[in-house]
Amino acid sequence: MSSSSLQLPVIQNWSCHNCGGCCREHLIEITEEEKRRIDKQGWTAADGIATERPIIQKIGKGRYRLSHQNDGACVFLDDSGLCRIHAKFGEPAKPLACRVYPYAYHPTxxxxxxxxxxxxxxxVVQNLGSAVTDQRIELQKLGNQIVAGKKRDHSAPLIHRNSVHGPQQVNWPDFHRFLKAFDVAFADTSVDFVVRLMRVLSWLELVEQSQFQTIKGDKLNEFLELVTNASVKAQPDNDLPLHRPGRLAKVMFRLLTAQHARHDTEADVRSGLSMRLNLLSAALKYTTGFGTVPVLHGSQSAATAFEDSANTSPEQHRARFAELEGEFNCRTAGIDELFTRYFRVKIQGIHFCGPANFNTTLVEGFHGLALMYPIVLWLARLRAVRNNRSTVSLVDVQTALATADHNFAYSPALGLKSALQRVSLLAKMKQLTSLIGWYSR
Ligand code: SF4
Structure with a gap:
């Protein structure tokens, strides 16, 4: 078995707190070998397993998925929120996908x-548990299992594919120079998070206009130092100019936000036509932006962890789109810490571009990541308004981030050409920065 060295995020803690949310929300695909192992475990109704449908479903040639209970939870989840496979046969007996979550591994x-x-x-959102850097031995074992016997593309993601210069490819050491420049920019807490994000987007514009066939190694270091320093000079403090986003940008933004907020469980998918009609009606409302914001299924993990009934309680205020446009005091120290950690973990883990995000380039992938900031704050505003508040709390933002990151870089809808083009268009129209500034208030 080949062994890969690991690059771990240095600012994150995590341990499982048994909320069972992941076992309610994710569809777990298993390998043929895992299917054979689970078959041999001999599960029956006597183990408390629901027997309405087979424990394992075939979803294609050589492809299988764990079945779900009527409420959408994994067939192996028990009433106390624990995994029956884990309880009976130990953690290593579970499917690899379950053992790896919430970690994600990407080649460097x-x-x-x-x-x-x-x-x-x-x-993860709350930074609970032990330092990830203290879990190296277990993470290394999982990493070895993930890569075992798999063919991998060893090249670094493209930097950009500007129509004038063509696709720009660099080697891994140079790719890491870009990641380092991102990380240093976000680690500078002398200004608010939104200012750091704006600075990065401004120097990324220069990156997108450059060719990297000759700008390599030390020259690339000099280039990055030059453009990052220029972005600091252009925006030296927290006094950000504010631009109201245009109408077309708002339509694209709301549609992308709705795609990030959707949480369809297996039970929703089973409901078929009624789910599709609800989604169509919600999409129309998100397009027009008039009236009340339609209810989308929220994150069950977030609902459990934050005792969140925002999508269902009749006492809650039915928020109107217009109510989300005011000032909500989003630039607090706690919210900034959360976004800083989120961005640095995604950057250090290369979890925003390349194979981790529908093969986007570094620039395209970063635009998608940057869009998470206004999307999460819009969803946090929605939660605040539904709870009759006019400022967002840290819990509003944590809940919104848990909801949206479930989909970021994973939802097939966000990998469609139409969705990727919307993100690129918002960046090209300079509306990405308008949205970021507008919803940071
Ligand atoms: S197999 Fe166990 S860990 Fe995996 S989703 Fe089902 S209940 Fe959760």
Whole structure:
């Protein structure tokens, strides 16, 4: 078995707190070998397993998925929120997908992997548990299992594919120079998070206009130092100019936000036509932006962890789109810490571009990541308004981030050409920065 060296995020903690949310929200695909192992475990109704449908479903040639209970939870989840496979046969007996979550591994070279985390897990969002750097031995074992016997593309993601210069490819050491420049920019807490994000987007515009066939190694260091310093000079403090986003940008933004907010469980998918009609009606409302904001299924993990009934309680205020446009005091120290950690983990774990995000370039992938900031704050505003508040709390933002990161870089809808083009268009129209500034208030 080949062993890959690991690059771990240095600012994140995590341990499982048994909320069971991931076992309610994710569809778990298993390998043929895992299917054979689970078949041999001999599960019956006597183990408390629901027997309405087979434990394992075939979803294609050589492809299988764990079945779900009527409420959408994994067939192996028990009433106390624990995994029956884990309880009866131990943690290593579970499917690899379950053992890896909320970690995500991405190649950073021929023999190395970068580790990131999914903020859809409430314990990740809240930074609960032991330092990820203290879990190296277990993470290394999982990493070895992930790469075992798999063919991998060893090249670094493209930097950009500007129509004038063509696709720009660099080697891994140079790719890491870009990541380092991102990370240094976000680690500078002398200004608010939104200012750091604006600075990065401004120097990324220069990156997108440059060719990297000759700008390599030390020259690339000099280039990055030059453009990052220029962005600091252009925006030296927290006094950000504010631009109201245009109408077309708002339509694209609301549609992308709705796609990030959707949480369809297996039970929703089973409901078929009624779910599709609800989605169509919600899409129309998000397009027009008039009236009340339609209810989308929220994150069950977040609902459990934050005792969140925002989508269902009749006492709650039915928020109107217009109510989300005011000032909500979003630039607090706690919210900034959360976004800083989120961005640095995604950057250090290369969890925003390349194979981790529908093969987007570094620039395209970063635009998608940057859009998470206004999307999460819009969803946090929605939660605040539904709870009759006019400022957002840290819990509003944590809940919104857990909801949206479930989909970021994973939802097939966000990998469609139409969705990727919307993100690119918002950046080209300079509306990405308008949205970021507008919803940071
Ligand atoms: S197999 Fe166990 S850990 Fe995996 S989703 Fe089902 S209940 Fe959760």
């Amino acid at each position: 070279g021929e023999k190395s992997l970068a580790v990131s985390l999914r903020f859809s897990c409430p314990s």
